[in-house]
Amino acid sequence: MRTRRIVIRTLQYLALAAFLLFLGFPFLWLISTAFKSSSELNSLAVNLIPSRPTLTNFTDAFEAQGLVRAAVNSIGVSLATTVIVVVISVPGAYVLARYRGRIRALGSGWILVSQIVPVALFILPLFFILRTIGLVDSPAGLVLVYVVYTLPFSLWMLQGFVAAIPVDVEEAGATDGATKLQVLARIVFPLLRPGLVATAIFTFVAAYNEFFFALVLLQSPDNFTLSVALSTFSHGEGLSRIGPLAAGALIASIPSIVVFAILQRRLTGGLLSGAVKG
Amino acid sequence: MSATRELPARERSAVRPAATGGRKTSALARRQRNEAVALAFPALIPVIVLSVVPLLIGVSLAFTDSQLISTELPNFVGADNFVRLLRNGAFWNAFGIGAVWSIAVTALQFVLGLALALLLNTDLKFRGVARFLAIIPWAMPPVVVAIMWQMIYSPTNGPLDWLIRSLGGPNVNWLGSFSLALPAVILVGVWAGMPQNTISYLAGLQQVPAELMEAARVDGAGAWSRFIHVTLPALRPIVISIVSLSFIWNFNSFGIVYVMTEGGPGGKTLLPMLFVYIEAFRNGNTGMAAAMTDVIVIFLLLMLSLFLLRRFRKGAEA
Numbered sequence: 335m336r337t338r339r340i341v342i343r344t345l346q347y348l349a350l351a352a353f354l355l356f357l358g359f360p361f362l363w364l365i366s367t368a369f370k371s372s373s374e375l376n377s378l379a380v381n382l383i384p385s386r387p388t389l390t391n392f393t394d395a396f397e398a399q400g401l402v403r404a405a406v407n408s409i410g411v412s413l414a415t416t417v418i419v420v421v422i423s424v425p426g427a428y429v430l431a432r433y434r435g436r437i438r439a440l441g442s443g444w445i446l447v448s449q450i451v452p453v454a455l456f457i458l459p460l461f462f463i464l465r466t467i468g469l470v471d472s473p474a475g476l477v478l479v480y481v482v483y484t485l486p487f488s489l490w491m492l493q494g495f496v497a498a499i500p501v502d503v504e505e506a507g508a509t510d511g512a513t514k515l516q517v518l519a520r521i522v523f524p525l526l527r528p529g530l531v532a533t534a535i536f537t538f539v540a541a542y543n544e545f546f547f548a549l550v551l552l553q554s555p556d557n558f559t560l561s562v563a564l565s566t567f568s569h570g571e572g573l574s575r576i577g578p579l580a581a582g583a584l585i586a587s588i589p590s591i592v593v594f595a596i597l598q599r600r601l602t603g604g605l606l607s608g609a610v611k612g
Numbered sequence: 613m614s615a616t617r618e619l620p621a622r623e624r625s626a627v628r629p630a631a632t633g634g635r636k637t638s639a640l641a642r643r644q645r646n647e648a649v650a651l652a653f654p655a656l657i658p659v660i661v662l663s664v665v666p667l668l669i670g671v672s673l674a675f676t677d678s679q680l681i682s683t684e685l686p687n688f689v690g691a692d693n694f695v696r697l698l699r700n701g702a703f704w705n706a707f708g709i710g711a712v713w714s715i716a717v718t719a720l721q722f723v724l725g726l727a728l729a730l731l732l733n734t735d736l737k738f739r740g741v742a743r744f745l746a747i748i749p750w751a752m753p754p755v756v757v758a759i760m761w762q763m764i765y766s767p768t769n770g771p772l773d774w775l776i777r778s779l780g781g782p783n784v785n786w787l788g789s790f791s792l793a794l795p796a797v798i799l800v801g802v803w804a805g806m807p808q809n810t811i812s813y814l815a816g817l818q819q820v821p822a823e824l825m826e827a828a829r830v831d832g833a834g835a836w837s838r839f840i841h842v843t844l845p846a847l848r849p850i851v852i853s854i855v856s857l858s859f860i861w862n863f864n865s866f867g868i869v870y871v872m873t874e875g876g877p878g879g880k881t882l883l884p885m886l887f888v889y890i891e892a893f894r895n896g897n898t899g900m901a902a903a904m905t906d907v908i909v910i911f912l913l914l915m916l917s918l919f920l921l922r923r924f925r926k927g928a929e930a
Binding site for chain 2: 346347349350353354356357358359360361363364367375379380382421422423425426428429433435437438441444448449450451452453454455456457458459460462463478479481482485489514518539542543545546549550560561562564565568569576579580583584586587590591593594595
């Protein structure tokens with residue numbers, strides 16, 4: 335019995351180690367490549383720890399590829415999307431969580447449909463609409479598209495947080511004669527803060543990581559987001575200049591990873607409350 | 613005074629819809645509805661203008677000869693695009709690749725995600741590290757994931773190639789090989805989708821009642837039997853929703869494969885979305901591309917309803 339337990343434990347640790355290797359190694363390799371000198375990369379030697387770590391890949395990446403510009407675009411577009419989505423999500427999520435009737439049914443139905451329909455079905459008409467109003471190849475047009483693209487999930491997550499606020503709290507806090515908007519601003523909004531943070535982060539990361547819409551809509555390199563700039567780099571001279579490519583890719587993934595690492599626990603909690611309710 | 617007494621009642625009925633059953637409340641119900649519409653308005657505008665309208669236009673574009681560069685209104689051509697699409701072998705080939713890709717990725721994500729969740733649900737050490745690593749793929753932009761795995765698969769100085777050669781194997785060009793490119797990108801798809809699966813199953817496992825497990829243990833059920841008879845049935849609702857959503861997401865996947873192979877070599881990794889993208893934005897046949905997306909949406913809805921129906925029937929029998 336005892337040896338059996340030890341065997342099972344050992345197997346469990348072996349499996350966990352295999353998972354750690356599978357999940358973690360590619361990222362370690364990316365870091366390693368980013369710090370290797372070009373002579374080491376050209377020598378075809380395969381080692382995880384760079385023999386002489388260097389930062390030239392990072393300076394190269396930022397000088398040659400317009401990645402600074404792309405990073406500014408990415409962060410600007412994602413921030414604008416996040417602010418707009420959170421502001422319009424709060425009242426919308428409130429309606430989804432607190433009212434019954436047609437508007438709620440339609441809202442929930444649309445959220446479901448938006449998760450199923452491929453983005454390709456939206457992109458053709460969106461492309462034509464944005465071209466008509468002159469917003470193709472512009473950050474503003476991309477923000478518009480991202481607002482629509484991230485709104486369903488944001489609404490869904492937030493309505494879970496609204497539903498978690500007891501109705502009595504709202505009633506007790508409402509002073510006589512307070513309008514719905516005042517109740518929202520004074521009572522619901524402050525209680526919703528943790529949920530808002532989580533939702534804002536999800537929206538930011540979704541917009542920051544998005545690739546397909548940006549690839550289709552953005553045409554001039556000055557407007558590229560990081561994802562588009564990196565994919566262009568990778569399809570162009572990237573595989574012959576693997577060091578700067580790795581450095582750029584590494585830097586591009588830092589914002590999301592840092593945010594996820596800090597808020598890991600809260601994120602999964604928020605996701606669940608959004609998923610379980612409703 | 614009467615006005616102030618009225619307000620709390622209105623508040624209550626706004627949030628407790630069961631109270632609005634009476635006949636007298638119709639004015640109240642209307643006011644409530646107006647309130648709901650007003651509050652939802654800011655969210656409704658972008659949804660209708662940039663989501664519902666495009667959806668309708670997108671569906672109807674398929675019945676036109678719409679071209680990317682043309683600025684004139686396209687002509688109605690009936691089901692012409694669909695008829696031509698039926699004979700388009702390349703599209704159905706991409707469709708098949710998409711099916712293989714999404715079935716393989718979804719199945720592996722399910723098995724590996726559940727296995728990892730089970731491991732993380734024990735008292736093993738290093739769980740925290742594993743949990744963090746399991747989230748990383750989620751946080752990374754798909755483009756970065758693709759670039760990173762290109763380096764892993766590199767036939768000149770990639771670590772995978774080095775491992776195989778030092779074990780005495782041949783030099784393998786993973787992404788350039790007709791037979792290996794699809795399995796290679798499938799592995800990346802699995803890697804990228806592990807977080808959502810693992811986290812969801814872990815959350816589900818933590819909700820399995822401990823008493824239930826204990827009762828099964830007392831009854832002499834072994835670990836495997838407990839897993840089959842207690843854990844899996846308890847997880848079923850989560851498994852159903854995650855598996856069906858993953859299948860849809862995977863079928864519509866674009867970024868990772870676009871950056872890694874652009875559909876190559878020889879179209880062996882040409883997923884449906886890549887095919888649509890090329891048809892619309894390289895060949896400029898937006899009408900035909902819309903027909904393709906319509907076919908894909910109909911297929912996904914069919915799959916989803918079949919899957920859910922079967923599950924529901926099973927659930928009803930049980």
